[in-house]
Amino acid sequence: SVCAPLPVLGRDVLVPLVTGGEVDYAALDYAASAPTLQRVWDDVAAYAPYYGSVHRGAGYLSQLSTDLFENSRRTIAEFLGCGTEDQVVFTRSTTDSLNLLAAVLPQDTRVFVFETEHHASLLPWEQRADVAVTYLNAPRTPQQAVDTLEKALAEREPYGPALVCVTGASNVTGELWPVRELAAAAHAHGARIVLDAAQLAPHHPVDITELDVDWVAFSGHKLYAPFGAGVLAGRADWLQAAAPYLAGGGASRKVSRRTDGGVDVEWHTTAARHEAGSPNVIGAYAIASACRALTEAGFDGLVAREQELITRVREGLAEVPEVNVLSLFGDDAARVGVLSFVVEGWNSSHFAAALSAEYGIGVRDGLFCAHPLVRTLLGSEPQEPGECGAPEAAPGERSLNAIRVSLGVGTPDEHVDRFLRAVK
Ligand code: PMP
Secondary structure (H helix, E strand, O other): OOOOOOOOOOOOOOOEOOOOOOOOOEEOEOOOOOOOEHHHHHHHHHHHHHOOOOOOOOOHHHHHHHHHHHHHHHHHHHHOOOOOOOEEEEEOOHHHHHHHHHHHOOOOOEEEEEOOOOHHHHOHHHHOOOOEEEEEOOOOOHHHHHHHHHHHHHHHOOOOOEEEEEEOEOOOOOEEOOHHHHHHHHHHOOOEEEEEOOOOOOOOOOOHHHHOOOEEEEEHHHOOOOOOOEEEEEOOHHHHHOOOOOOOOOOEEEEEEOOOOOEEEEEOOOHHHHOOOOOOHHHHHHHHHHHHHHHHHOHHHHHHHHHHHHHHHHHHHHOOOOEEEOOOOOOOOOEOOEEEEEEOOOOHHHHHHHHHHHHOEEOEEEOOOOHHHHHHHHOOOOOOOOHHHOOOOOOOOOOOOEEEEEOOOOOOHHHHHHHHHHHO
16 A cells, blocks of 8 residues: 555645655655655656757757756756866766766775775775775764874875765764865875765755865765766866766767777767766756755755754654664764664564554665674674564574664654654
């Protein structure tokens, strides 16, 4: 019944499409994919009849789509506080954005990354055989994160091109990382920094200039827009100097046969260089629509509301002695509306399944594509749950995986109340 058609809830700017309605399902898994805003859906529906392929000709639909695509790029650049020289490249997702950045790193770049990162920001770098990756141990305070990075950077000097990759908000604990301080440390040692803003951008303003990061990566589907699109925004030089991420039409400006029989290619130096093929114009337009909606609504109100809700979740869970909330930075850590926990004596997957089946509550269970982090947080070797085949943790034993609750725009009080009632 969860898959029954859900009625649209009204036309306010920030009404998520699938919250509430006929099927009273409490979607508390925003960190995996946030519900689409009604406003985004409306914008896409208004444009859909005029959909055409971008950059492909003088036809009206193609021209209109090209305009919307390029305007979307400008809207997103503004949303992120990009400078005039920065580029906004459309990708499929955060994962794709970070793999793109890995692909364009200058030769022999040294990368620094905390072991606590999501696999999307942990793993792309070693795909490059010439890139040396320094994995940094999990810090237990934000200050320790800065000190650890500072020390690692200093110890390995001198080096050529260097990159630090860090998440803005953890997809497991929801905890905020000291991005500005990490960026300052990186720059002080001549390194650049990319911010994985997959979990930060939906909950906080992300200003590339103010945070002083070199690139930002995020996904549309976590920012209240669906359609398989993401963004890598930031400094143009490495992007322009590298070979195109994908070779093909759209990325090439001029292709000609050489007299020796080969082919010469002049590649674009704009974002189009890394966007070969027919781009996902609806995805780009949906992200821009979400950016406009969030800007109009104002982050101050969104952050305040979300903090109120996540504080209630935390306080409610604190009343249940069997519940342990997972935290890297301690009880006082600032976090977005994301929180993970384990319940003594319960396999987390069974617990999450019970929340869904018995209470209509959707949460995430597992290791959240951040195995080293979850291992640190659980203090044990985690096991990917074979769904119902995973062993129960006996009372007093540590859980093997965790449960994550996450919320955001449109989460009603009732969903939090129901969740806490169900856990209790
Ligand atoms: N980074 C973080 C912090 C994430 O939470 C996620 C998604 N769980 C990703 C990267 C990857 O995003 P996507 O799956 O959209 O590529």
